Amino acid sequence: MRPKQLSIIAVLISFLAVSAAYAIAYAQVPQLSAQSFAPPYQHPAISSALTSYNLLSYSSGRYTVPSVLLSYSTVNVSHLYVNVTLFQKPVPNKVYILDVADECSQCSDLQQVINLTDQYLQTYDVIPNGTSAALVSQQDLGSLSPGSVLIVLSGVIPDYFITNSSGGQPVMTQLLDHGVSVIYVGRNFGNATLSGSILVPVSESQLPSYMIWTGGNETYTNNTFFFRTKTFSLSGGAEYGPLTYINYGNGTLIAFSDYLNSWQNASQAAQDLAKSIYLSFWVPSYTSGSTSVPLVGFSSATGSVGVAMTSLSSKYSNYSLVGQPQGYGRITLYNNQNMSAITKGSTYDTIEYTQLFSTNGSVLLPKSILPGTSLPVSITINTRSSTPVTVIPHLNIYTINMTLVRSTPLPEFTHSGNFSQIVQLGFSIPQGQYIAAVENFNNSQYAAALFNVSPISVTIQTSPSNSPTGTFFFLVTSQGTPLSGINYTISLNGQSQSSGVVNNGQIVYSVPSTLAAQTPLSFNVSMLLRNYYVVVAKPPTPPPPHIVINNDYIELAVVIIISLIIVTVVKAPNRDEFYIDIPAMIEQKKLPITIKAADLAGVFEKQNNYFRWRYMPLSVDEIRQAILSNIRFNNMSVNLTYSNVEVLLTEMLTHGYVVSADNLYAPKTWVTDSGHDIEYLATFRKLRGYFVSHAYQATDIDTNDKADMVVTIHNERVYIVIYSKTSKFQKVPIFPDAKTGIAFLNTDKLGEFDQYLHTSTAPETEELRMYISAGQVIIINADNPEETLT
Numbered sequence: 102m103r104p105k106q107l108s109i110i111a112v113l114i115s116f117l118a119v120s121a122a123y124a125i126a127y128a129q130v131p132q133l134s135a136q137s138f139a140p141p142y143q144h145p146a147i148s149s150a151l152t153s154y155n156l157l158s159y160s161s162g163r164y165t166v167p168s169v170l171l172s173y174s175t176v177n178v179s180h181l182y183v184n185v186t187l188f189q190k191p192v193p194n195k196v197y198i199l200d201v202a203d204e205c206s207q208c209s210d211l212q213q214v215i216n217l218t219d220q221y222l223q224t225y226d227v228i229p230n231g232t233s234a235a236l237v238s239q240q241d242l243g244s245l246s247p248g249s250v251l252i253v254l255s256g257v258i259p260d261y262f263i264t265n266s267s268g269g270q271p272v273m274t275q276l277l278d279h280g281v282s283v284i285y286v287g288r289n290f291g292n293a294t295l296s297g298s299i300l301v302p303v304s305e306s307q308l309p310s311y312m313i314w315t316g317g318n319e320t321y322t323n324n325t326f327f328f329r330t331k332t333f334s335l336s337g338g339a340e341y342g343p344l345t346y347i348n349y350g351n352g353t354l355i356a357f358s359d360y361l362n363s364w365q366n367a368s369q370a371a372q373d374l375a376k377s378i379y380l381s382f383w384v385p386s387y388t389s390g391s392t393s394v395p396l397v398g399f400s401s402a403t404g405s406v407g408v409a410m411t412s413l414s415s416k417y418s419n420y421s422l423v424g425q426p427q428g429y430g431r432i433t434l435y436n437n438q439n440m441s442a443i444t445k446g447s448t449y450d451t452i453e454y455t456q457l458f459s460t461n462g463s464v465l466l467p468k469s470i471l472p473g474t475s476l477p478v479s480i481t482i483n484t485r486s487s488t489p490v491t492v493i494p495h496l497n498i499y500t501i502n503m504t505l506v507r508s509t510p511l512p513e514f515t516h517s518g519n520f521s522q523i524v525q526l527g528f529s530i531p532q533g534q535y536i537a538a539v540e541n542f543n544n545s546q547y548a549a550a551l552f553n554v555s556p557i558s559v560t561i562q563t564s565p566s567n568s569p570t571g572t573f574f575f576l577v578t579s580q581g582t583p584l585s586g587i588n589y590t591i592s593l594n595g596q597s598q599s600s601g602v603v604n605n606g607q608i609v610y611s612v613p614s615t616l617a618a619q620t621p622l623s624f625n626v627s628m629l630l631r632n633y634y635v636v637v638a639k640p641p642t643p644p645p646p647h648i649v650i651n652n653d654y655i656e657l658a659v660v661i662i663i664s665l666i667i668v669t670v671v672k673a674p675n676r677d678e679f680y681i682d683i684p685a686m687i688e689q690k691k692l693p694i695t696i697k698a699a700d701l702a703g704v705f706e707k708q709n710n711y712f713r714w715r716y717m718p719l720s721v722d723e724i725r726q727a728i729l730s731n732i733r734f735n736n737m738s739v740n741l742t743y744s745n746v747e748v749l750l751t752e753m754l755t756h757g758y759v760v761s762a763d764n765l766y767a768p769k770t771w772v773t774d775s776g777h778d779i780e781y782l783a784t785f786r787k788l789r790g791y792f793v794s795h796a797y798q799a800t801d802i803d804t805n806d807k808a809d810m811v812v813t814i815h816n817e818r819v820y821i822v823i824y825s826k827t828s829k830f831q832k833v834p835i836f837p838d839a840k841t842g843i844a845f846l847n848t849d850k851l852g853e854f855d856q857y858l859h860t861s862t863a864p865e866t867e868e869l870r871m872y873i874s875a876g877q878v879i880i881i882n883a884d885n886p887e888e889t890l891t
Contacts, residue, residue, distance in 0.1 A: 143400075144448070145175070145177040146175065147178060147434050147435070147449070148173070148175075149452060150452070151169060151171060151432065152169075152171060152172050152405065152503075153503075156456075156459075157536060158463050159468065160468040161465050166551050167388065167456055168390075170405060171183070171406050171407075172404070173402075175401065176400065176401045178396055178402070178448070179396055180393060180436065181435075182435050182438060183392050183393065183394070183434050184389070184391045185410055185433075187389065188431065189385045189387060191384075192384055192453070195246055196234040196249065197234060197249060197252070198215055198254070199237060199253045199255070201253065201259065204294045204295065204297070204298055205256055206287070206294060207363075208254055208360065209362060210367035211361065214254065214374075217370075218252070218375055219232075219233040221375035221376070222234060224442040225378075227379050234252070239259070239261055243275075245281050247281065250281070252286075253284065253285045254286045255294060256286065256287040256362075257292050258312075259294055260301060263293055263312070274350070277354065280350075281352050282355065284355045284356075284378070285354065286360070287357075290308055290314060291303055311338075312335070312354070314336060316331075316334040318330055318331070321343040323343065324837065326344070326373045326837075327365070327369035333345070338354075342836075343358075357373065357377075372442050376440070376442065387410075389412045391412075392407075394406055407500070408432075409534065409551050411865055412865060429455060431451065431453050432454070460548055462480070462482040462483050462547040463480070463481045464538070464548050466537060469554075469863065470528050471555055472530065472555065472579055473586050473629075474527070474584075475526065476525070479521070480494075480522055480524065480548070482520050482539060483518070483547070484518060484520065486517050487517055488517055492513065492515070492516070492520070493513045493542045494513075495508050496509045498530065498536070500533065500536075503536070506530055507530070509524075509526065511539070529629065532557060532629075532631070534552075535554065536551055553861075556579065556860060558576075558577070559577055559626050561573060561575055561576075561635050571612040572609065573610045577603045577608060577628075579860070580856075584603055585605055585606065588600070588601075589601060589608060589628040591625065592624070593616055594622065597615075621637060623636045701753065702758055702759065703731070704731045705724075708724075708730075714789075715801065716771045716782055717789065717802075718761075718783050719766055719767070724750070750766055753766075762779045763847055765779075765782075765786060767779060767782055777825065780825055781825035784825065784846045785802055787886075788886060791886045799811065808821055808834060809821055809828055810823070819840050819842050819890065820834060820839055821844050822834070823843075823844050824844060824845045824854060832865075833869060835877060840876070840877060843881065844881040846883055848882060851880065858873075
């Protein structure tokens with residue numbers, strides 16, 4: 102190779118080497134820069150304080166609802182969630198873990214689970230940061246404090262929990278009587294473990310009644326716990342998803358019914374243990390409530406938030422409060438919607454307080470009020486004085502966050518004891534949740550009520566295509582009711598603003614000629630501090646019509662005309678005609694019979710007995726068959742036509758012997774005997790017919806304490822509540838491991854509910870919409886169950 106060529110190659114190699122080095126250095130510069138200047142990770146933080154708590158009258162005084170007002174401060178939190186529960190007893194205040202190192206079965210990650218449980222208990226704010234659950238031995242069990250929780254991770258119950266101690270009772274019984282709740286992780290109590298993990302059999306006669314178990318493996322799919330497979334249930338106890346528990350004495354035995362190694366890893370096991378203690382689901386509660394506050398765009402935020410506990414349970418009402426001095430409230434603020442402690446950045450802040458059950462009067466308002474209406478409000482003030490005192494009251498309306506909306510002076514009075522009055526009050530305020538409080542001149546409260554102002558719906562009644570005059574009619578309603586007396590302003594495309602008052606749910610607007618040609622038409626209706634937008638896409642003017650005839654159509658027309666001429670002109674040959682003479686038929690003999698109303702009503706019961714049913718309405722065809730099978734006249738079966746049966750049923754309905762819904766009939770006495778109206782019974786019957794035809798196993802009427810009907814479909818349970826005022830489950834139960842169905846008699850009933858669901862702003866309705874959206878609650882039309890149950 103020539104020297105000149107070698108020189109050129111050397112130069113090229115040098116150039117490439119320098120370029121590569123420069124490229125590598127250039128690529129590293131942004132990375133080094135990013136590492137140098139990236140802000141440090143800020144862990145989310147939440148701090149809060151209880152500002153005040155209150156008792157509110159709710160639903161015209163039918164219920165008493167507790168509420169709380171909180172102040173909060175957050176850092177690096179995009180969404181703040183708040184849960185409040187009022188318990189009947191204090192939640193556990195201390196956590197112990199039993200030392201089972203020498204008597205543990207299938208618990209290879211024991212120490213790691215203990216360490217992580219401490220970590221997650223701190224995350225859930227059950228125990229303070231920097232502390233841990235106390236590790237105790239068998240000898241320490243007598244010193245555990247009441248109201249605490251003991252975690253036993255042994256996999257098989259230690260024998261000393263079952264055998265009698267020196268006090269004559271098993272250690273487990275002594276703990277529960279002392280008010281200690283035990284969370285046991287392990288298999289059933291057919292075996293016990295001795296020191297050194299030696300297993301010994303245990304007979305059922307050796308067990309306390311609360312440790313008797315039933316059932317076998319059952320797999321759950323839920324979003325609450327990582328634990329999935331329950332290997333037994335405590336007989337006579339209750340279930341919380343895959344967990345089983347039973348109350349005994351002053352404590353509770355709770356079981357994760359499998360070995361510690363059944364979890365995928367130690368972290369999941371530790372979170373489930375910590376989360377179960379945080380939830381304290383075994384402690385009975387009066388009521389609960391929740392809300393959320395979006396904080397997107399704020400690196401730090403402060404504010405106030407109010408929560409009313411409208412998720413009523415345990416018959417929490419004015420009547421159940423008699424003789425109850427107090428409840429035990431727990432408030433949790435957190436930033437993770439799924440309440441997971443494992444998720445990075447999950448932060449919890451907990452407040453506990455004691456709620457006193459005491460008021461100085463009452464304010465009676467309906468649960469939901471139409472905006473713009475005026476209502477009489479019944480007010481009672483207890484002066485708590487035996488001598489006359491002067492009271493100068495005001496009725497103040499606040500938002501749920503206790504921001505004053507309006508103050509109305511009430512008549513001054515001088516009175517002793519209780520004083521009642523009725524005042525007329527207008528509610529021209531925006532939609533939302535409010536508190537109406539009766540207070541004196543220095544804002545000391547006598548009584549308060551919780552109510553909702555329902556949302557407004559604005560819809561257009563006339564479209565441009567059928568409104569040649571350019572006049573538009575808007576319908577203003579709330580919960581399907583036309584509104585009146587509300588001031589409004591309306592503008593079109595940001596121009597031509599006009600004002601007026603809604604009259605009988607109607608707003609009339611004429612489009613100015615200067616705006617008539619604009620497309621689309623965007624209306625903005627403003628009322629009660631809210632804007633409602635209605636956009637109409639005005640269709641273009643269609644071109645004048647013109648007709649185009651295809652040559653093929655002309656040829657086809659010629660063929661049709663020729664065919665008609667041939668049919669008309671060419672005469673068909675004469676045809677022979679034959680006639681049949683039918684003699685008059687002899688009229689069938691009719692036999693008048695009389696059926697007693699009691700006999701006719703009795704066939705319903707007999708037909709139900711035949712099908713092994715109770716209180717199930719029958720169709721016309723089934724009633725006809727029941728009469729044929731069970732009623733005889735002159736020793737002959739009575740065979741009626743359908744019209745005969747319908748006439749009889751009409752007569753029975755008129756005289757009040759039977760009731761009917763959707764062409765299903767039942768004796769009126771069944772309504773009283775069953776405690777359910779005919780719509781409930783008819784809905785149940787429709788569902789039963791569907792389940793029987795599809796070979797699905799379902800419970801009978803009023804035989805389950807969790808739902809109106811429980812059905813097993815493809816090895817999955819569905820808990821069904823019937824939409825009826827006579828259902829025993831007026832609050833829809835939610836199960837973490839199964840779906841809940843709300844069943845409706847027909848499409849009309851479903852439509853009524855759908856309208857209510859999309860217009861109500863009540864917290865419980867919003868919560869129900871959330872469960873429906875998540876698929877946890879399904880809607881069932883009894884006329885077509887297959888639509889949602891397959």
